[in-house]
Every structure is written in C-alpha cells, then in structure tokens.
Amino acid sequence: MLADFALDKSKPLPLYHQLKEVIQSRIDSGKWQPGMQLPSERELCDQFGISRITVRQALTELESEGRLARDQGRGTFVAHPRIEQHLTRLTGFTQDMKVRGQRPGSVVMEMDVVRATASVAHRLQLDAANRQVVLLKRLRTANREPVAVETAYLNERLCRGLAQEDLGERSLYALLTERYGIVPTRAEQQLEAVACPLSEAKLLSVRKGSPVLHLHRTTFSQHNQPFETVESFYRGDKYVFYAELWVDASAESRKSRLALKSG
Numbered sequence: 001m002l003a004d005f006a007l008d009k010s011k012p013l014p015l016y017h018q019l020k021e022v023i024q025s026r027i028d029s030g031k032w033q034p035g036m037q038l039p040s041e042r043e044l045c046d047q048f049g050i051s052r053i054t055v056r057q058a059l060t061e062l063e064s065e066g067r068l069a070r071d072q073g074r075g076t077f078v079a080h081p082r083i084e085q086h087l088t089r090l091t092g093f094t095q096d097m098k099v100r101g102q103r104p105g106s107v108v109m110e111m112d113v114v115r116a117t118a119s120v121a122h123r124l125q126l127d128a129a130n131r132q133v134v135l136l137k138r139l140r141t142a143n144r145e146p147v148a149v150e151t152a153y154l155n156e157r158l159c160r161g162l163a164q165e166d167l168g169e170r171s172l173y174a175l176l177t178e179r180y181g182i183v184p185t186r187a188e189q190q191l192e193a194v195a196c197p198l199s200e201a202k203l204l205s206v207r208k209g210s211p212v213l214h215l216h217r218t219t220f221s222q223h224n225q226p227f228e229t230v231e232s233f234y235r236g237d238k239y240v241f242y243a244e245l246w247v248d249a250s251a252e253s254r255k256s257r258l259a260l261k262s263g
Helices: 016-031 041-048 052-064 093-101 119-121 174-181 198-204 249-262
Strands: 068-071 075-078 082-087 104-115 132-142 145-155 185-193 209-219 226-236 239-242
Touching: 016 041, 016 052, 041 052, 052 068, 075 145, 119 226, 198 226
Parallel strands: 082 239
Antiparallel strands: 068 075, 104 132, 132 145, 145 226, 185 209, 209 226
C-alpha cells in the first residue's frame, strides 16, 4: 500500500519522521480513511528497509497526536477525527455531536436523589437545610464509541422528578429548558490532563493511566443561579479543547498611556 513512497536515508531528517510524514500524507489525502487498518510493523519494516524500533517510534508519535489508534491483538488503525470542544461556548454533549454529524448516545450508569457532599453543596450554593441533589452518572458515546464519563449533580429543588426521567437518548439541557424552565446561560470550568483512574478506564475502553482530560464545570441558569456541577473524564485521543484568545485591550491601552506620559 506504500509502494509508491520511499525513504531517503541520505537526508538529515530521521527515518521515523520520514515514515511519519508518509503515513500522514496518506491520511490527509483521504486515501486512508478512518477505521482503515495499517500494514503490520513487520510489513512496514520490509517495505522501507528500516528497523522495528524506527517503525514503532513513528506509529507511537502518530498515536499520541490522535492520528492513529492501536488495538492490542488486532493492529493499528487510522483514528477517527477528534471532537473539537469550544471552551468559550456553552453547549450540551448532544448538541455538540449532532453539529459534527455524529450520533450522540448515553448509557445511564447511576441516577438517584442523594445528599450533596460539602464540595458539591458549595458549588451549587446549597444551605444546610437544602442538600438534596440529583446524581446522574452517564457514559457518553459518539457513533456508539465511548468518549466521556460524566457525573453530574443537580439542585433537586429546581428539577423535582428529574430522577424518574429517561435520559438514555435525551438531551439533559433540552429537558431542563422545556420542562423545568432552566436555561443554561453560563458556566465556570477547570480543565486538566490526568492519568485515567481504573473505574473510568474500564468504561472508556482505555488502559488505566492513559491520558484523559479531567473537567469540573458548574453551570448557571438565566437567573445566574448554579443548578448543575459536573465532573467529566474525556478520552484524550478523542477530544481537542479549543479556545480563541484575545489581548486585553484595556490593559494595552493603559500601557500605551503610561508610555506616552513617561516620554
């Protein structure tokens, strides 16, 4: 499949990097589609006359960049494009997937009314007399593939009866808006890269310790009232978080004025 490409051993560019570029060009051109299996490591070694260490280095880098996916015992495949999540736009998972042409899905792992922990109560601004929350833990899927584990806590006083709803295929935010008059308006969130815990790794079909994106978010309604706080684990090979950054114009203006005064 790669017979029309050759590596140039006289070039200063490392051989693994040349092989990486060959594979990337095939993916970018569309000749290799998502889900397509690559030749085996031995086949790549034979085709290019390079060592297995060189082949593995190229494949490992492409896997870490989300271009390839390895399935132990089956081989290496062209990865499906990562899901781009905007950090500056508040949308629900269902809406995100539909916009990207993917089929959203959910498996409800746990749903109950529980007493909030001190941390959850603080985030939802609950007092001692009102500590009941709806616990909703879901495995989120895109085209039937696991991509995230979300554990949400919602102020039960604002959405009584929610624990009896079927949220397997329905958007939580759409339900909150239509039935409870809660319109998600803004959110505060933190994001960090962590090693995947064992329980989440099993649900996401990744190895324990694999890189995942760990997110905490508290969402506010149109009345500026926190109604939901969520802890999520997103597969690092499936998601890219995107933000558009701007220079603080007011700060730059102050610097300019100070410079003029000092001059």
